[in-house]
Amino acid sequence: MDIKSTTPLSGLFRTSPFKPVQEHMRLTFSCICLLPPLLDALYRKDYPQLAEFAEEIIKLESAADDIKQDFRVHLPNTLLLPVDREDLLNLISDQDGLADLTEEIAKILVYRDMVVPDPLKDLLDELLEGTMEISVAAKDMIERLDELLQVGFRGREQEKVSVMIAGVRRSEHNIDHIMFRIRRRLFESEKDLNPVDTMFWYQLISLVGAISDQAENVADRLLLFLSK
Amino acid sequence: MDIIAAYGTAFVILAIIFGLYMTWGIGANDLANAMGTSVGAGAVTIKQAICIAIIFEFAGAVLAGGHVTGTIRKGIIDPTSIVNSPEILVYGMLASLLAAAFWLMIASWKGWPVSTTHSIIGALIGFAIVGIGPDAVKWNKVASVVGSWVVSPVVGGTISFLLVMSTRKLIFDTENPLKNAKRYAPWYVFLVGFVISLVTMFKGLKHLKVELSVPQSFGVAVLIGFITAGISWYFIRRIEADQEADRDFHFASVEKVFAPMMLFTACAMAFAHGSNDVANGIGPLAAVVSIVSSGGEVMQESELPIWILLLGGFGIVLGLITLGYRVMLTVGRKITELTPSRGFCAELAAATTVVIASRTGLPVSTTHILVGSVLGVGLARGIGALDLRVVFNIIVSWLVTLPAGAIMAMLFFFTLKGIFS
Numbered sequence: 001m002d003i004k005s006t007t008p009l010s011g012l013f014r015t016s017p018f019k020p021v022q023e024h025m026r027l028t029f030s031c032i033c034l035l036p037p038l039l040d041a042l043y044r045k046d047y048p049q050l051a052e053f054a055e056e057i058i059k060l061e062s063a064a065d066d067i068k069q070d071f072r073v074h075l076p077n078t079l080l081l082p083v084d085r086e087d088l089l090n091l092i093s094d095q096d097g098l099a100d101l102t103e104e105i106a107k108i109l110v111y112r113d114m115v116v117p118d119p120l121k122d123l124l125d126e127l128l129e130g131t132m133e134i135s136v137a138a139k140d141m142i143e144r145l146d147e148l149l150q151v152g153f154r155g156r157e158q159e160k161v162s163v164m165i166a167g168v169r170r171s172e173h174n175i176d177h178i179m180f181r182i183r184r185r186l187f188e189s190e191k192d193l194n195p196v197d198t199m200f201w202y203q204l205i206s207l208v209g210a211i212s213d214q215a216e217n218v219a220d221r222l223l224l225f226l227s228k
Numbered sequence: 229m230d231i232i233a234a235y236g237t238a239f240v241i242l243a244i245i246f247g248l249y250m251t252w253g254i255g256a257n258d259l260a261n262a263m264g265t266s267v268g269a270g271a272v273t274i275k276q277a278i279c280i281a282i283i284f285e286f287a288g289a290v291l292a293g294g295h296v297t298g299t300i301r302k303g304i305i306d307p308t309s310i311v312n313s314p315e316i317l318v319y320g321m322l323a324s325l326l327a328a329a330f331w332l333m334i335a336s337w338k339g340w341p342v343s344t345t346h347s348i349i350g351a352l353i354g355f356a357i358v359g360i361g362p363d364a365v366k367w368n369k370v371a372s373v374v375g376s377w378v379v380s381p382v383v384g385g386t387i388s389f390l391l392v393m394s395t396r397k398l399i400f401d402t403e404n405p406l407k408n409a410k411r412y413a414p415w416y417v418f419l420v421g422f423v424i425s426l427v428t429m430f431k432g433l434k435h436l437k438v439e440l441s442v443p444q445s446f447g448v449a450v451l452i453g454f455i456t457a458g459i460s461w462y463f464i465r466r467i468e469a470d471q472e473a474d475r476d477f478h479f480a481s482v483e484k485v486f487a488p489m490m491l492f493t494a495c496a497m498a499f500a501h502g503s504n505d506v507a508n509g510i511g512p513l514a515a516v517v518s519i520v521s522s523g524g525e526v527m528q529e530s531e532l533p534i535w536i537l538l539l540g541g542f543g544i545v546l547g548l549i550t551l552g553y554r555v556m557l558t559v560g561r562k563i564t565e566l567t568p569s570r571g572f573c574a575e576l577a578a579a580t581t582v583v584i585a586s587r588t589g590l591p592v593s594t595t596h597i598l599v600g601s602v603l604g605v606g607l608a609r610g611i612g613a614l615d616l617r618v619v620f621n622i623i624v625s626w627l628v629t630l631p632a633g634a635i636m637a638m639l640f641f642f643t644l645k646g647i648f649s
Contacts, residue, residue, distance in 0.1 A: 007261035007595050008341040008618045008625075010562035012602060016612025078617045082609035147478045150569075152392075152609040155401035 014079060018145040020071045021092055025142040027064040028099040031057050032135045032211065035102060036128055042109060043116055054106035061103040068096050082149060083225045091221040095142075097214045098135070105207045112200060119189045120201070123182040130178055131211050134171040137164060138215040141222055148225070158226050168219040175212040179205065231315040235648055236520040239318050243516035246325040248543040251509035253332045254344050255547025257555055258505055259285065262497050262594050263548075264559025269571035271490030274553055274560075280491075281498045281548050286541040288502025288586075292428045293537050294435045295589035296504050299369070300348060300511025301518070303589065305356045306364050307526040314524040315648065320359045321512035323640035324351035324633075328508065330640075331633050341621055343593035346629040348508045349373060354634025355641050376590040377626070380581055381600025388577035388604035395569055400479060406469055409485040417460035420492045420576055422453030424499060427583045435532060456492055463488035486568035493575035500582035501594050502541060508591065510540035566602070570610055574601040596622055 034057050041050035071092055077085060108114075116124065141164045144157065151157045182205055190198050232239070263277045272280065310316045328347035335342040349370070356364045395416075399408045426449035429440055440448065464485050473480035514536050518528045548556075566574070578594070578601040585592040599618060606614040 007257075007264065007559055008599055008622055009261060009265065009595065009602070010559055011341070011621065012599055012614055012618045013563045013565045013611075014613040014615050016565060018612055076615075076617075078615055080603065080606045080611075080614040080616050082606070082611070149610070149612065150479050151396050151400045155396065156403075157401070 015074075016149075017071070017075060017079075017081060017088055018149060020067050021088070021095070022142055022145060024064050024067045024071070024092055025095050025139055027060050027067065028095050028102075029135060029139040031060045031064070031099045031102045032132070034060075035105065035208075036132065038106060038109065039116075039124070039128060042114065043121070045115065047113055051110055054110045057106040058103055061099040064096060064099045068092050082153065083228060087221060087224045087228075091218065094214060094217045094221055097217070098138075098211060101207055101211050101214060105204060108200065108204060108207075114197065114200060114204075117186075117189055117193055117197075117201070119185055120182065123178065123185055127175065127178045127182055127205070127208055130171060130175045131208055134168055134175065134212045134215045137168045137171060138218050140164060141168065141219060153226055153228065161222065162226060165219045165223055168216055172212045172216040175209060179209045231648060232318070232520060232524045235315075239322070239516055240520050242322055243318075243325070243513045244539065246322055246329065247509050247513035247539065248546075250325050250329040250332070250344075250348075251506065251540050251543025252547040252550075253329055253336070254505050254509055255285075255544035255549075256551040257332065257336050257547075258344050258595065259498070259501050259544055259548050260552035260555035261559055262501050262598065263494060263552075264556045265563060265566060265571055265575060265598065266490050266494035266497070267556050267560035268563035269487070269490055269566050269568050270564075271487045271568055271571065272494055274556060276491075277494065277556060278548060278553060280494050282545050284495045284498035285502040285506070285544050285548075286538070288499035288504075289506040289537045289541040289544075290502075290534065291436070292432060292499075292503035292583065292586050293506045293510075293540065294532050295432070296507035296586055296591050297511045297514055297532055297537070299373070299589045299591055300352070300507050301515040301532075302528050303369050304349065304352045304366055304373075305360070306366050307360065309364060310360055311526055314519050314526045316359050316645075317526050318516050318519055319641055319644040319648070320352075320355035320637075321515045323644055324348060324355050324637045325509070325512045326640045327351040327354070327633055327636035330636055331629065340625065340628075341595075341618075342625050342629045343595060344505055344508045345591045345593045346377070346626055347633040348511070349591065350630035350633025351637035352512075353630070354637035357634070358638045359641050359645075373590060376585060376592055377596065380585055380590075380592045380597050381603075383584075384577045384581040384597040384601040385604030385607070386577075387580060388573045388601040389608050391573035391577055392570065392605050392608040392610050395573065399482065400569075405479060405482045406467075406485070409482045410464055410467065413464050413485050413489055414457040414461045416572070416576075417489055417492050418453040418457035420453075420496050420579075421456030422449050423580050424496050424583055425449045425452040427580070427587050428503070430587070432587055435534075460489060460492060463491075483568050486572050489572050490568050490575065493572055493579060496579035496583075497575050497594075497598075500579040500586065502544070503586035504582050504592060505594060506537065506540040506544060509543060510536050513539075565612055570605045574598065574605050577601040577604060 034053050038050060038053040041053060141161060144161050147157045148161060186201055259281060263281055266272045267274060267277050307317050328351045331347045332344060353365055398412050399405055402408045426445060429445045429448060467484050469481045514532050518530050519526060578598040581597050582592060582594050603614060605611050
């Protein structure tokens with residue numbers, strides 16, 4: 001006789017929603033990690049290699065997108081979650097925004113062979129370094145979700161993550177300063193540059209800057225988990 | 229009276245067969261479900277779970293299974309109006325057993341989440357209504373039993389909520405979680421041994437001719453608590469921090485301390501199950517044996533013979549060994565989300581609640597209490613995601629199981645009556 005379990009227990013447990021969120025963040029982070037080599041290829045004007053990196057970014061972004069879709073489908077509102085369901089959905093959307101921005105930067109560099117203007121180089125490096133820093137911080141924060149869950153989003157772990165969130169905020173503030181300086185520098189070099197190139201540089205700088213804004217959004221979402 | 233005299237042996241043999249069949253079904257499914265939690269948390273292997281189940285299921289049945297058996301045997305039905313035709317009660321008990329066992333088989337085949345307790349209570353009520361009359365059902369008692377089905381999961385949930393909170397306060401949310409885990413773990417295990425044995429012994433061992441005074445009960449319970457704590461200390465004293473695992477998950481080493489602790493709650497679960505669910509199978513059997521051996525005395529003043537409790541334990545263990553281990557595996561695979569620390573809290577809460585219910589003589593559902601306890605962990609924001617549709621399914625299963633058991637008991641009752649009268 002085929003005997004099946006009659007326990008309601010097996011239907012009770014669902015996969016933790018934090019696993020896909022973390023998996024998604026790891027993919028997004030891998031995306032962002034390809035930005036430095038991508039820009040390095042641009043500095044060297046090695047366009048075939050740049051295209052390779054861009055393709056890799058696009059692949060990772062779509063993998064992250066799949067996780068996000070799957071996540072939304074598998075989060076019915078009958079679940080008892082330790083955090084607000086809406087906040088979770090918004091968190092993964094915010095994370096997805098990080099991957100989207102990276103993809104957009106890669107795409108622009110693929111369809112338009114750009115040349116980095118010399119006066120921008122040092123500030124662009126600084127901006128990139130800051131962006132990587134804030135992305136690492138955002139990823140580390142999401143990696144703490146397991147520990148937060150173990151202690152019910154309270155106590156020492158809550159304090160640790162709050163400190164991390166404050167760190168992301170500070171980095172974002174710092175990047176705002178770099179953004180101002182790099183835009184100012186671009187403005188000063190406008191007369192030596194092709195106007196269309198200039199336009200695209202403004203756009204690229206904005207997109208890179210938007211990554212840190214988005215990382216801050218992720219941090220703010222996480223803060224909602226702690227304050228529930 | 230003549231019928232009892234003529235067919236007495238046949239009735240007892242039938243009752244034993246049906247009782248074994250029922251307990252076999254309980255072991256194959258119900259016990260397997262209860263033990264599956266420990267297997268799922270990775271605390272015990274299948275083989276260990278079976279060994280634990282064999283020992284503690286028997287212990288639970290023999291030491292604490294008498295009170296619920298009494299309720300099933302003579303608490304639900306008032307047979308005063310049929311003192312002159314005791315065979316009616318015999319048919320009814322046999323029919324109830326068969327109906328409950330049959331319903332369980334259908335449920336196991338379909339994978340429906342039904343409870344053995346609800347099946348047998350439904351069957352008894354069904355038989356009493358048609359066999360004796362609606363007045364023969366002790367509706368007050370039924371109400372308190374049904375009430376306990378609602379209250380007991382809530383109690384389990386509350387206890388597990390508090391336990392989870394205490395582990396955070398004492399262990400997880402501290403400067404050195406591993407050190408505190410090793411310090412407090414034996415005390416938690418002490419609690420397992422102490423609470424379970426205290427509830428069991430507190431004026432509850434009269435059927436074994438053991439009469440302990442209140443201080444004596446406390447003394448023995450403390451002793452048992454210390455023994456279990458000592459054994460747990462032996463298991464956990466050598467656990468060291470696993471740097472590799474801790475990098476990935478900060479509390480990995482602490483969870484390793486809780487894994488051997490779940491061994492003790494697994495024992496407690498098996499004990500609790502034996503103390504409560506074995507009665508579903510042997511309560512009616514005990515009633516039949518009592519009527520036949522007294523030559524037709526329906527009021528059943530006699531003590532419950534120990535061999536019946538042993539037989540019930542045997543049937544359950546047989547069910548677990550023959551089919552239950554497979555169910556245990558499937559359940560274990562599905563509930564990997566339950567880490568040892570959460571599993572410990574949920575199981576301790578569930579076992580405690582069930583044993584208290586057993587001591588009070590209330591037939592409850594071990595599985596539903598375990599669900600309640602897990603939800604308690606969830607409410608403490610301790611589990612990733614729990615599907616609340618399960619709660620709805622449980623309510624539906626009550627609403628279906630009670631009438632289904634009742635109707636089947638009615639059918640079997642008339643069949644048996646037709647055969648023998």
